[in-house]
Amino acid sequence: MTITIKDIANKANVSITTVSRVLNNKKGGIGDETRKRILKIIEELDYSPDSIARSMKTKKTKSIGLIIPDIRNPYFPELVRGVEEVANKCKYNVLLYNTDGNKNKELESLRLIKENKVDGIIFTSSNPGTFNENNKYFIEKDSPIIFIDREPEIESYSGLFLNNEKAGYIATKHLIDLNHKNIGCITGPKQIQNSQQRLTGYKKALNDAGVDVNEDIILNGDYQMQGGYEAAKRLIENKAVTAIFALNDLMAFGVYKAAQEFDVQIPKELSVVGFDNLSFNELLTPKLTTIDQNVSNMGKVAAKLLLKKLGSGGGMQNKSIYLDPKLIIRESTTFYKIASSSFKLRRSKNFEKTSNI
Amino acid sequence: MTITIKDIANKANVSITTVSRVLNNKKGGIGDETRKRILKIIEELDYSPDSIARSMKTKKTKSIGLIIPDIRNPYFPELVRGVEEVANKCKYNVLLYNTDGNKNKELESLRLIKENKVDGIIFTSSNPGTFNENNKYFIEKDSPIIFIDREPEIESYSGLFLNNEKAGYIATKHLIDLNHKNIGCITGPKQIQNSQQRLTGYKKALNDAGVDVNEDIILNGDYQMQGGYEAAKRLIENKAVTAIFALNDLMAFGVYKAAQEFDVQIPKELSVVGFDNLSFNELLTPKLTTIDQNVSNMGKVAAKLLLKKLGSGGGMQNKSIYLDPKLIIRESTTFYKIASSSFKLRRSKNFEKTSNI
DNA sequence: TTGTAAGCGTTATCAT
DNA sequence: ATGATAACGCTTACAA
Numbered sequence A, B: 001m002t003i004t005i006k007d008i009a010n011k012a013n014v015s016i017t018t019v020s021r022v023l024n025n026k027k028g029g030i031g032d033e034t035r036k037r038i039l040k041i042i043e044e045l046d047y048s049p050d051s052i053a054r055s056m057k058t059k060k061t062k063s064i065g066l067i068i069p070d071i072r073n074p075y076f077p078e079l080v081r082g083v084e085e086v087a088n089k090c091k092y093n094v095l096l097y098n099t100d101g102n103k104n105k106e107l108e109s110l111r112l113i114k115e116n117k118v119d120g121i122i123f124t125s126s127n128p129g130t131f132n133e134n135n136k137y138f139i140e141k142d143s144p145i146i147f148i149d150r151e152p153e154i155e156s157y158s159g160l161f162l163n164n165e166k167a168g169y170i171a172t173k174h175l176i177d178l179n180h181k182n183i184g185c186i187t188g189p190k191q192i193q194n195s196q197q198r199l200t201g202y203k204k205a206l207n208d209a210g211v212d213v214n215e216d217i218i219l220n221g222d223y224q225m226q227g228g229y230e231a232a233k234r235l236i237e238n239k240a241v242t243a244i245f246a247l248n249d250l251m252a253f254g255v256y257k258a259a260q261e262f263d264v265q266i267p268k269e270l271s272v273v274g275f276d277n278l279s280f281n282e283l284l285t286p287k288l289t290t291i292d293q294n295v296s297n298m299g300k301v302a303a304k305l306l307l308k309k310l311g312s313g314g315g316m317q318n319k320s321i322y323l324d325p326k327l328i329i330r331e332s333t334t335f336y337k338i339a340s341s342s343f344k345l346r347r348s349k350n351f352e353k354t355s356n357i
Numbered sequence C: 001t002t003g004t005a006a007g008c009g010t011t012a013t014c015a016t
Numbered sequence D: 001a002t003g004a005t006a007a008c009g010c011t012t013a014c015a016a
Helices: A005-012 A016-023 A032-045 A051-058 A075-089 A103-114 A164-177 A193-208 A225-237 A249-261 A279-283 A295-311 A343-355 B005-012 B016-023 B032-045 B051-058 B075-089 B103-114 B164-177 B193-208 B225-237 B249-261 B279-283 B295-311 B343-355
Strands: A063-068 A093-098 A120-123 A145-148 A158-162 A183-187 A218-220 A243-246 A271-276 A289-292 A320-323 A326-328 B063-068 B093-098 B120-123 B145-148 B158-162 B183-187 B218-220 B243-246 B271-276 B289-292 B320-323 B326-328
Touching: A005 A016, A005 A032, A016 A032, A051 B051, A063 A075, A063 A103, A063 A295, A075 A093, A075 A295, A075 B075, A075 B093, A093 A103, A093 B075, A103 A120, A120 A295, A145 A295, A158 A164, A158 A295, A164 A183, A164 A193, A164 A243, A164 A271, A164 A289, A164 A326, A183 A193, A183 A225, A218 A225, A225 A243, A225 A249, A243 A249, A249 A271, A249 A279, A279 B279, A295 A320, B005 B016, B005 B032, B016 B032, B063 B075, B063 B103, B075 B093, B075 B295, B093 B103, B103 B120, B120 B295, B145 B295, B158 B164, B158 B295, B164 B183, B164 B193, B164 B243, B164 B271, B164 B289, B164 B326, B183 B193, B183 B225, B218 B225, B225 B243, B225 B249, B243 B249, B249 B271, B249 B279, B295 B320
Parallel strands: A063 A093, A063 A120, A120 A145, A145 A158, A158 A320, A183 A218, A183 A243, A243 A271, A271 A289, B063 B093, B063 B120, B120 B145, B145 B158, B158 B320, B183 B218, B183 B243, B243 B271, B271 B289
Antiparallel strands: A093 B093, A289 A326, B289 B326
16 A cells, blocks of 8 residues: 555644745744654655656656667766756756657657646757747747757757857867868768857868868768778778867767778878767777867756746746867877878788788 | 636537547447537537546556666667656656666655655666565565666566576676686676676576686776776786776676777777677777677566556466577687787887877 | 645536 | 446545
């Protein structure tokens, strides 16, 4: 038998109201002796309130939904931890949803709100158009959703975004300052907004420095290691670049792999800049110069934003926060000297070496 | 204004009972015409039932709790996806908790069940003794918890475990078959059961092959890259081994790092076997020979087990499943020839090389 | 300081 | 085939 507030009330010879009062720490209106007695009984019976019943009245679940494309993408565990940390601190639970960027799954997850399962949602989409004005699940002005990383196509929303263009700019600028002129760029999937923004920053930095943008060394990647690897291979084979800016770390890993395969030394012969500052960077030798998004912090800020919104009872203006990126200079970038870039010759030697292992 | 079953009933000129019936697909007792009419109105009003109110009656939340140490550990995202996949297929939501192996947090999370927030829990502890007979949150015989990877100290439970000893055995056997005799072993934290089991398998394989167990080359690691790195450094410096069995992949990564630093060729001069088959293995050159746990599958099986238990209304026997490990042979292990293991000399050369980069 | 009672949105029992 | 109503465990006016 599950024990309820009624049992406590009986045992303490008070009404359930009184018990409810001490449960919710109502300030005034409770005898000190009564409170103690009730508390003691609660303790004895190891009672804890049924949060479902509580939600029924309050219309609050103390839960938030966290919707992401794929937790296996190493970007997200950090985000999740960040969100969870502040959520739990405020006694909120976190419901996790992976959508694989699938629009139906994204929409499906919004049902959570309608069904009262969560008080609010933190949403990272990889899919443009999930939220737009025509959408059946269109979210009204003060709906408790925080968008992360990708702006929805609706008129008003709250969100948390990285200043991706600036990030692309400073990463490229760093390379330019290091005397690089032929800087390859490996992008993410075309439809993903942040990839476009980073690319814009890249081009802008080039322009500002008076370096021509060479579309031939801007290659499409997929934000996966494999795409980075393949693009890097082409770039290296064509001996076209002295530096590569990969628009995320996963692809930068792919660049490392290609470089290793072709026996191209990083950073001596090829400088590499990544984007994300994943913790696996530790793994790499040399350590990767990259853009830090401080993903864990983004999670925290997003959660705080959401919780604040929830606390305000819908009376809060929608607002978006733009975070500034930070360039983390490590070991994968170095000053370009013309003489050092002659890896094409050595590559053939390497082929022999590889084949007899 | 939120729309309820009552609104539907009014609009359809029926009682809420009838509406409830069509919502729950009750077989008999509903006029075909009425059903259609109601369905249409539901559609029109875009109504969906309040799952909290539903839970109130049914005592079911259609949610499960997934409790893990840390989602940033690359082992867990796979698990989470596996769990989520089958949970969602059965219309269950997943609440995620990271405990950092903290006992209090682990206990805290169990409150979820008491508060009726979840119907069941899948629990991966890294902390012995969270569940034991004295524990206040002691879980009774048919409580809906599935333990993963670590057995609790209670008398009866359901769980899903890898046959770790066997895994340790076949990994070591593989190395022995490759003519290795001096096989170093880097373990996980002492208190973690699966590390002990893997180690037992390692020793057994050695014994069965008539190779003496050398405690000097069994080093304590921490299941983190750093620990693997440090242990490997010592092993390499002492020139004591021709192969290393790291009890998880993260530590194997550390071994790679140390090998690289000392210019020791894998596998030519040092064979390495890992454990977990993390997806980042793709990153490594050469690719890591490792034990595959099929973590994603474990997640699925665990979820199925839990759901089955929930479906059975508590009338199910507790039972545990032991999964068999699989050795994935890739490029980091090779046949040991005595001549090839002279890396100590070359190491000093490498120091010069490193220092002038 | 404490108690009574209504009500949250469902489902389920028992009528009709 | 359908409806009236109690009940789930809590919070919260409103009373006392």
